[in-house]
Amino acid sequence: MGGEKDTKMPSASSAHYPQLAVRPVGKQITSIYQDRLRQFVDGGQYSGVNLVARLDDARVSGSPNVKLHVWSAPGLERPTFKEATSKDNEFKKTSIGESFGPSWSTHWFELRFTVPKGWKSKRQVELHWDSQGEAMVWTKDGKPLQGLTGRGERTEWILKDEYREVGKEHTIYIEMACNSMFGNAPGGDTIQPPDPNKYYTLVECDLVSVNVDARALYYDFWIIGDAAREFPDDSWEQHKALQICNEIMDCFIAGEGSNDCIRECRKIAQRYLGDKIDSAEVYANKQPVLVDGIGNCHIDSCWLWPWAETKRKVARSWSTQCDMLDRYPEYRFVASQAQQFQWLEQLYPYAFDRVKSHVKEGTFQPIGGSWVEHDTNMPSGESLVRQFLYGQRYFESRFGQRCRTFWLPDTFGYSPQIPQICRLAGMNRFLTNKLSWNNINNFPHTTFNWVSLDGSQVICHMPPSETYTAQAHFGDVKRSESQHKSMDQDATSLLVYGKGDGGGGPTFEMLEKLRRCRGVSDTVGRLPRVHLGNSVEDFFDRLEKKEATGETELVTWYGELYFEFHRGTYTTQADNKKNNRKSEVLLHDLEYLATLVTLKGVKGYKYPKKQIDKMWEGVLLCQFHDCLPGSSIEMCYDDSAEIYADIFETGGHLIKEALKALGYGDKGEPSTLNTLSWERSSPATLEAASKPHATVRQISDSEFTLENDAFQISVEDGAITSLYDKRAHREVVPKGSRANQLVLFDDKPLYWQAWDVEVYHLRSRKELKASSTTITDHGPDKVSVTSLTEISDKSWVKTTLSLSASSSGSPIIETTAEVEWHETMKFLKVEFPVAITNTEASYETQFGIVKRPTHYNTSWDMAKFEVCCHKWADLSEHGYGVSVLNDSKYGFATAGHVMRLSLLRAPKAPDAHADMKTHHIRWAILPHDGALDERTVRAGYEFNYPPLHVKAHPQPQELASLLSAFKFTPDSSPSLVVDTVKRGEDDEDVHPGDSSGAMLAKRGRHVIVRVYESLGGRGRGTIRLDGVKATKAWKCNVLEDELEELEVGKAGLRVELRAFEVATYKLRVG
């Protein structure tokens, strides 16, 4: 081999490397050096000598610098600032250490403070206030500035320049609420009913000069310490973090905690975090980002506290966030629920203006598009539409923009029609988080296309950190990658951080920590790069573009997002659920009738838009995701009962007015008015059409037979032992089985009482046997037997099973039940074993049907052991089926051939008295020849929308054509349903006409007709417009934007819908 001879030999020793060992050096034991880190920042035994001891630069408390006086509002009143600071109220001297109460009471403090003379050059002076519960800082002239949380959390209010003048006395007010963020639970179990007699002690009210460098070092050390603990042991980044932390501690010890050494320590930290973490500049580089941090504060509109407290929570939380937005330029905050904006607007105009100006600059971002963050299982289809209609209209009218993302992090399962309704409400993005609480199956996607019953889709994202109240910990950022389930398609995600459920939102700590997390990513790497400054829309825009350009193809999820938890919420708080459905029915009838009146052109009648809006807003509020599901405290149900009582009173009155305007009087033969879009067989026609058909016979003490043209029914000990369909020649109840059988279960879920029913409750099934049965209707129109069933010495059920004479239409077997219910942790249901075989049952949902398994093959099937239905559930096989109709019930189960309607639960938390009262319940059995079809859909409506009782119209021909309008012609597909008839939102003649900030009236008069295809197939038909002078027609979205002009034909409006489509038509009239 060639090559020159190497003449430069390496030297045997380097000048830098000593030949002799200086001293023994041991390998660090990682766990010891990791555990040591706590010493530096813990509040324990070293807190006098560690960094915590250096956080305050100086502190003064009490007189002469801090003077405190208090006025306690009488009772549980929540007075306004003006009321509280009235000259009539005597403010008494008080001090730290005093206690205030009881639970839910309010105390106003006048706080006069003087910044000490020597503090002129201090960098940051704060007031630290801790009254162990929530509080709000007010200026002396009544401007709400910021919320305070208590118990060591968010206790600081930073003094702005106008309060910093030394030696001068300044005054502020503090409104103290006697509740914590999560209400007034006794002890540590937050879901226990509130203790009415809690007292809160003022533990801190000091002026503090903050050691800004020490505070910054505290967050430096926190995040690097997390890297030392949470990065994998086999990564160099973990080892480096550990060395840096130990170096910082050594430096602090050597410098005896002086300000100079603290600055030195921060320089050491920069080797891990970079040198830009003290400002938003840390986010300035254009490196690719994996995680977008979005601040939010989840404020339950009611839950462990009533609406009245929520109104204050909104003001406290959002004022605080406006302040944060001023201090952190990178910060973006989202807030949902138009209702909460409306409360702020009405009660806190100063805070609302502040929000408005931040919305304008783009940092405070309204999101969600709905009136409240509502339940999606139980509200009717029209209610879901109105959530968006009222929500989007509010956002548009106040902020000039609609929302593009439906934001629903905390709701208990998601209807399969949400994507369709969202699209129709201008939103094609959806964010939720709750499915991460599933306690059976792990939902497999983070980012995916969610597809509705009709094929409509939205992009859905479920943040991989699996929380909407992330604390912005290092671990939350890390989990945004490690728990991401859709990285094959796209690895980015949202990190939704901020204190929540009881409000609050992000703290400054979270913003400081996130700056440092970003510093870690840019300086050493390994941590997914987090970014602040982008919006939720930016995140979805990028995903949408990626999908549109074919760069990725998101996976799909068809149908409902069933929540494998909180299944008891379909049943708990029965009255509230009943009121929900009754008010939906009432509003349906009212809008239909009021529309007819305006079409008839009755002089002096004004479409009651303002009252209808108020009624709808009440219904929508009560559909909040802790109200309608039954998971709130008792106070909330007192509140909602009041709202519903108002709705029924106003609605009843308005319906009377509309009927009067249509010409119905007080005199004449009793008659009925049908508000549904098909002819139904009314009791009056039945009577005329037939001779008595229904008969009842007593066979023995406990055995009876009821019969009409359609059925022969045997009742034994209160249950149906045989139901023979005479026309189909088949027995419906399997031999030896008992239908309409009441069953009782022990109901103790793992923890969340009002929310959950756990699968094991099924093992405790107990049949309840009637103690007596008597004939209560002898015919000929109707026969009934009434059975009394004792549940315990306190509770009983009286069921009346009835059969009508009629066999025309779709005859049903109806049961009414009166239940006296005083149980503890029991679940009452009624069972219908049926001789039907199918692996799937059908359940009505909003504008459609959802199918679910009747078996437990897989854990996904088994998880659906209790499900939500609307007006009916159906089990059909080829050629025959049975539907079970209900009035205002939502819980159901079909296991094998047993159908089971859930009636009442008895949880004791968070409402100790939930459902402890008398209940009136109705249900019915509808056996049907042939497949599930429009007979069941219509029967469900007819069972829930009774015809209105009127006196015969004096001139029926005057109304005849109007009453046939908005119904389908007989040749139309029977699966088409006209669900809603109302006036156009912006019509000049219905506009409330006040300056409440509503949308502007537009010229013209319109009728809105909402139609859907109910059975899952293409539907064609003609909507009759008899007596309606329609000059133009459009298909529109649910926000009533015109999409496509249609021709109005002679017979009416010809329409065609795809399977399960919801279509809205707008007709210009007059």
Ligand SMILES: [Zn+2]
């Ligand atoms: Zn919530």
